[in-house]
Amino acid sequence: MPISDQTRSEAAEVIARYPQKRSALLPLLHLVQSDEGFVSPDGIAFCAEVLDLTKAEVGAVATFYTMYKRKPSGTYSVGVCTNTLCAVMGGDAILAELEAHTGLHHGETSDDGVVELEHIECNAACDYAPVVMVNWEFFDNQTPESAKQIVDDLREGKDVVPTRGAAKVCTLKEVSRVLAGFTDGRAKEGVAAGPASLVGLKLAQQRGDTA
């Protein structure tokens, strides 16, 4: 698939942020993913062309990082944290239920192209375990039932709302633009902090504790 004109002009903007242009490679890979939904051979060739690298050099980087999709994948990546704490708190059970519910295993996408199921590593929300991420938005304190509801809603075309994040989960292409450094104007949406983030602060306020 050819790289869009918009991506070509935005690539120059990304490169201009850095003192040395190779530093733009990770954001550019996010950018081509926002264009095509994955990092295609065309996307790799484009990054190589604009950064004066070989395709092998770009490919070596693209394959190192797990967020870059190497084949067309779902509009929504549903990732269940199965690192130790989340796994013990129910992440393993959630993943097993989602696998049974969708017939998908790690890295597989539903036939309708909507949902890719993944197990993911610790996503820095352990005080909200077990955690599910949908396109890298937080769904805190999940259960097998709540996780199945997310998947069903996504496949029925309904908006799903993260616990701490934007007003709705955006598509993988949309999110990849943010990762490439282009704002989507959604920073003002959602909460400042979830309840677990505020446990210590609320207690300090009740006790009159200050620094």
Add this chain to the structure above:
Amino acid sequence: MKLTPVLSAHWDEHESWTIDAYSRHDGYAAVDKAFAMGPDAVITAVKDSGLRGRGGAGFPTGTKWSFIPQDNPKPKYLVVNADESEPGTCKDVPLMMANPHVLVEGVIIASYAIRAHKAFIYCRGEVVHVLRRLQAAVAEAYAAGHLGTDIHGSGYDLDVVVHAGAGAYICGEETALLDSLEGRRGQPRLRPPFPAVAGLYASPTVVNNVESIASVPAIINRGVEWFSSFGTEKSKGWTLYSLSGHVKNPGQFEAPLGITLRELLDLAGGMREGSELKFWTPGGSSTPILTAEHLDVPLDYEGVGAAGSMLGTKALQCFDQTTCVVRAVLRWTEFYQHESCGKCTPCREGTYWMVRILARLEAGHGTDEDIDTLLDTCDNIFGRSFCALGDGAVSPIQSGIKYFQDEFLAHRTHGGCPFDATASTAWAAPSSRAVNA
């Protein structure tokens, strides 16, 4: 011990992430104070405060800044390590989500001190809303004249770039992070040279954790003596402790260094109903596990070190009696295998084989030699790789066997895991917990 909310003090306020909210609480006032002090005095103040790196290693922050060779003609860089990925660690993400401006203000002061005119915030990619808040905060700071040219009329210029990672735990290691920021695979570098001498683009570079940098504005605003009045002799100040797992009210607790897990658990309402603490990590999965006998260990760098572990990121993952240690250790080891960058043979090969042995043990098919083989493999990984990932990988195994060897053996005699995994879930009924007690 009392709680000391500073970084977290305003997280409950309306749109706390905005510059308006931050400005209501002396936001960006420390920048002017720092400019009036001059860069050397800022470094001295941060040194004197006793602030130590909050990303795990605990290296004195001001000392790190003083290592930047000012006679080196190359540009200097500040790189903020916002790649929070250590299992159990969940402090920087809520901080950046609720108050990104305190980080931006810290970046300005730190960059000014080391004479950098370009700073990068390298944030892991898997937290898109945090990236939105960081991008918005940097844009607001530019619009308000806190970033860009001639900041506050001082003549000092600074540009800040928010850079998203792409999914690799190893990029939390500072030299791997620098390679990644240069557009390469995230693989650690051999040191020396240290980043202070040859870091980003082989130029003098300071790499600091988010919480370390975010602590600087308060130190400048309220003074070195105020900051160092908190904490213990060698571990000064306050910090974010993150409680997670089988506790009644998990979450973030900002307290002076040296508080104990017993005190923190009291604040968190104790373990959940019917639960007893079985084992815990003081600072993420790379820090050796401890048990209930360590409840009164002061949670500072020295106290946890003396107990045979490390303070790390203060990520206190608490597991109760329903948790199988072998399952926990296997899962962490699978993580290290997955995240090993592959550069160093002991780490790459060792983590692979340890997963196989642990999986066999957990399934009840272990051999008489397996525990010795595991410990021998650990010895051959520890200290034999470029970075600390390999060292971290052996922590759960060595400490798990140290405290719970019987449980490893029980999997053999039982022919599999003797635990009921459903009893450890967040939704399990309290009555199910007696089974394994």
